Amino acid sequence: MSAAIWHPFTQHGLKEPIPQIVHGDGARLYTDDGREIIDAISSWWVNTHGHCHPRIMAAIQAQADRLDQVIFAGWTHEPAERLADALSHVLPTPLSHIFFSDSGSTAVEVALKMALGYWHNCGEKRDRIIVMENSYHGDTVGTMSVGARGVFNRPYAPLLFDVSSIPFPAAGQEQAMLDKLESLCALKPAAFIVEPLVLGAGGMLMYGPDMLARMHAICAAHDVLFIADEVMTGWGRTGTVFACEQAGIVPDISCLSKGLTGGAIPLAVTAAQKRIYDAHYSRDKADMFFHSSSYTANPLACGAALANLAIWRDEPVQVRIDTIIAAHREFAKQMTPHIGRDNIRQTGTILALDFVRGQGESASYMSALGPELLAFFAARDVLLRPLGNTVYIMPPYCITEVELARIYDAVKAAAERFLQ
Numbered sequence: 001m002s003a004a005i006w007h008p009f010t011q012h013g014l015k016e017p018i019p020q021i022v023h024g025d026g027a028r029l030y031t032d033d034g035r036e037i038i039d040a041i042s043s044w045w046v047n048t049h050g051h052c053h054p055r056i057m058a059a060i061q062a063q064a065d066r067l068d069q070v071i072f073a074g075w076t077h078e079p080a081e082r083l084a085d086a087l088s089h090v091l092p093t094p095l096s097h098i099f100f101s102d103s104g105s106t107a108v109e110v111a112l113k114m115a116l117g118y119w120h121n122c123g124e125k126r127d128r129i130i131v132m133e134n135s136y137h138g139d140t141v142g143t144m145s146v147g148a149r150g151v152f153n154r155p156y157a158p159l160l161f162d163v164s165s166i167p168f169p170a171a172g173q174e175q176a177m178l179d180k181l182e183s184l185c186a187l188k189p190a191a192f193i194v195e196p197l198v199l200g201a202g203g204m205l206m207y208g209p210d211m212l213a214r215m216h217a218i219c220a221a222h223d224v225l226f227i228a229d230e231v232m233t234g235w236g237r238t239g240t241v242f243a244c245e246q247a248g249i250v251p252d253i254s255c256l257s258k259g260l261t262g263g264a265i266p267l268a269v270t271a272a273q274k275r276i277y278d279a280h281y282s283r284d285k286a287d288m289f290f291h292s293s294s295y296t297a298n299p300l301a302c303g304a305a306l307a308n309l310a311i312w313r314d315e316p317v318q319v320r321i322d323t324i325i326a327a328h329r330e331f332a333k334q335m336t337p338h339i340g341r342d343n344i345r346q347t348g349t350i351l352a353l354d355f356v357r358g359q360g361e362s363a364s365y366m367s368a369l370g371p372e373l374l375a376f377f378a379a380r381d382v383l384l385r386p387l388g389n390t391v392y393i394m395p396p397y398c399i400t401e402v403e404l405a406r407i408y409d410a411v412k413a414a415a416e417r418f419l420q
């Protein structure tokens with residue numbers, strides 16, 4: 001392990017071991033010292049079809065023989081053309097305009113800029129963003145601004161712009177949340193941004209499609225742009241290809257990234273409805289959408305994304321997802337006596353368990369139990385990375401019954417070790 005590397009979200013002072021992965025195959029990762037690890041969190045929520053899926057690897061290799069990279073301002077290339085066409089068949093019809101970037105954070109930054117550009121070009125002074133508390137939208141300055149404030153971003157607080165916040169619709173808080181959204185929308189903000197159905201990094205907090213539909217209806221009634229951050233929830237995670245489907249809504253702008261290339265290579269998409277594109281369309285250069293990154297629509301990444309779509313088309317991905325959903329449901333039942341009903345929740349392929357010890361303790365990212373759990377799972381060759389004392393399972397869809405059982409056994413053993 002190189003002392004030159006500064007790892008993300010890592011406190012090097014704790015001197016925790018950093019294993020080296022040399023090979024990946026399906027839901028398994030292999031270390032340089034011969035360990036075989038089950039990847040229970042899809043390598044940070046990106047890897048949907050398993051590591052080194054042959055079709056995605058072949059697509060990258062084939063594209064590498066033809067074209068590596070080309071400027072995307074004023075130029076185009078076949079993989080991007082084909083991908084945009086293919087995405088417009090997967091996305092709901094109104095999300096007709098595809099803007100490429102390279103990470104979830106940039107997809108969200110692009111969405112925020114599109115929203116403000118829309119109102120600016122419409123000649124209305126609307127620039128405020130409404131957010132939901134406990135949200136996570138990325139780690140750049142703009143995305144931190146619309147995300148939860150806390151220990152993650154305290155040093156940077158002076159850089160963050162002001163937003164208006166609605167409560168998370170926890171049981172009993174639903175009406176309070178809707179009322180707050182209604183009153184904030186009446187003040188004519190630019191947009192509301194939300195993670196549909198599951199707030200990921202905020203602790204795998206879950207709410208139902210009915211709430212999502214009602215939030216969307218309130219925004220629509222006040223002409224507030226509705227931005228769905230589907231960076232984590234997209235590509236099957238919640239049981240449907242996109243979480244918004246379950247609420248029967250189409251957002252004005254949707255952000256996609258993590259599973260877009262099957263988790264092989266960075267790529268992101270911000271998909272917008274026509275009126276947002278149209279507001280930037282004129283003969284005046286000053287009206288254009290001022291955003292790009294050097295690798296916008298990188299051909300290798302577009303090739304990988306096309307392979308991802310082909311896998312969705314040709315392989316029984318939905319069957320695999322449904323199998324995981326059923327297995328999680330069964331495991332959740334088994335765990336209820338250990339963890340308590342209120343501390344277990346599931347949406348689609350995501351199962352979350354709060355490891356709270358006794359009265360008064362709650363789920364918290366800074367929980368002292370977090371590092372202990374991490375080490376416990378690592379010692380069992382299971383890659384789980386609890387959010388504090390919230391343990392969650394989010395496997396690649398190709399995972400086998402035997403591999404899932406290894407994850408469940410580790411989680412059950414942790415409950416026996418830490419909660420008795």
Ligand SMILES: *Cc1c(COP(=O)(O)O)cnc(C)c1O
Pocket residue numbers: 102103104105106108136137138139195200201229230231232233257258
């Ligand atoms: C991971 C995540 C992001 C940020 O994506 P990066 O690719 O890490 O920049 C944004 N929004 C949500 C909901 C995420 O889970």
